[in-house]
Amino acid sequence: MKSIANKRKAARTAKTNNINNGATGWLFAAPWIIGLFLFYILPLVVSIFFSFTSYSILQPGEFIGFQNYKELINDELFFKSIYNTVYFAVIFVPLSIIFGVALAMLLNIKIKGMTIYRTIFFLPTLVPHVAIAVLWMWMLNPGFGLVNGFLDMIGIKGPAWLGSEEWSKPSLIFMSLWGIGQAIVIYLAGLGDISDEYYEAAEVDGANWFQKTFHITLPLLTPVIFFNLVMGVIGAFQQFTLPYTLTQGQGKPANSLTFYVMYLYDNGFKYFKMGYASAMAWILFVVIMILTILIFWSSKRWVHYQGK
Template sequence: MRRRNTLWGLVFTAPAIIGVLWFTGYPVVASLYYSFTSYTMVSPPKWLGLANYVDLLTDQVWWSSLWNTLYILLWSVPLGIAVALGLALLLNLKVRGSGVYRTVFYLPTIVPAVASAVLWTYIFDPQYGLLNDALARVGITGPGWLADPGWAKPALIVMSAWGVGNLMVIMLAGLQDVPATLQEQASTDGAGLLSRFRHVTLPYLSPHLLFALVTGLIGGFQFFTPVFVATGGTGNPAGSTLVSGLYLYQNAFQYFKVGYASAIAWVLFAIVAAITVATFRLVGRRVYYGGR
């Protein structure tokens, strides 16, 4: 009976297993092999050994794209967590119509990434954009945003905080798990609002904050769609928005240097893995799991 159940289980899950192996497993293994070769998709791969990885060490464009990625990540991740936590705190208040507010704050998350990027491109337009128009009404001359090398990355950082709805829901769930009795006891003992938030709410939120931090770091290195749509895949102005994901795309599908692009992908994977492990080691030990 156990063998029969196992057999039928494999039969019904075979399409999913085949799909994962074919569309995920094979590309991963193939990209690792291609990273050691010179491959252009129109000719057979030629073995190069570690040449692609060595070339990355002296590729100034690669280092510039990595710096742009880190810059956006170091600002967008804390900003996204702060915005999500702030919205969750507001939605956790007992007010009339809270369901409507939750829906409104969550709506940007379900907007397609391309449509959202196009929308923000119009908002950041230096001449006709809504943001500069609003600034002009109060006597402020707005910057060039995506057309200015000094303001392009801040504009992308603001765009990244637009879709924090999923994270907001997670934070809201964490807030509702904080025992009300502890809040009442702390208030009875004379703890103020900020003190209760620091010593009662934050410890119970720490697993959710760790999740937000780790997923934000991983997602930050995969930042691609907004900058691709906003700049047309160029990384302009003056390369200020050329992030690592976009540089990988350019090498693979514009320059047809698939082997080099695969090496970039695996270097990014190694960086993300190292940062994730370091985050768990440095921050994970400070997480409070309800008494453990």
């Protein structure tokens, strides 16, 4: 009888301890859960409602159904911002992957002082976007900038860069490529994870550098490329700080640097058309979700994992 009573007492004690441990865990997680609800879930739900209203921050607004979405269809600047954003994403994302992988492979070579070179390539990512904008505005100045000065030295007349509607977006892409150090570090980690046994077996079979690169390195690096592709697409469609700083929020010249998120920000906080901005935000959300799903779907065909 005593043994049965002791077992029941031990079970009750264990149950009490589990409840206390669970309560302690929820208590420690409570700040994060509250923050998730207040700053993510609640604004998400409210923005859905606002997208169907004429809410303008200063006034409560009225429910207008799909009117905001209908107005977007007739908004020329809305489509201009889409064009600018897609133009940037289509060119920048592939180039960032190509240059990122190439530089990572160069920085993966085992030579003396390689740590210093890696640090140099990573440093631009630590520079604030405002400082980057000021630096490149000076370097790309058509009159006294370093870039056009160098081009003049070799007999080439440089363009107006940021002052030209034709060259403004390529200039922004060039600036953004200057700050891909974070992606390079991720590629370096992926390269370090590839086993040397693959290369040793390839050398035994007489494979050269190109064969090892295209049949071993790149296929086994595809999981990292896949990650950077997803993050690059999301980041490209959310481009804001650098073009906004470069143009003081005006998107000049001729709105060639008015990106989608910039126009969304202007509608919400400059023109106080929060309902209109919420509709734009949800369109962006749907587009990014569709693109992300397509990338995940296509990954089955080209992403290769070690051991599979």
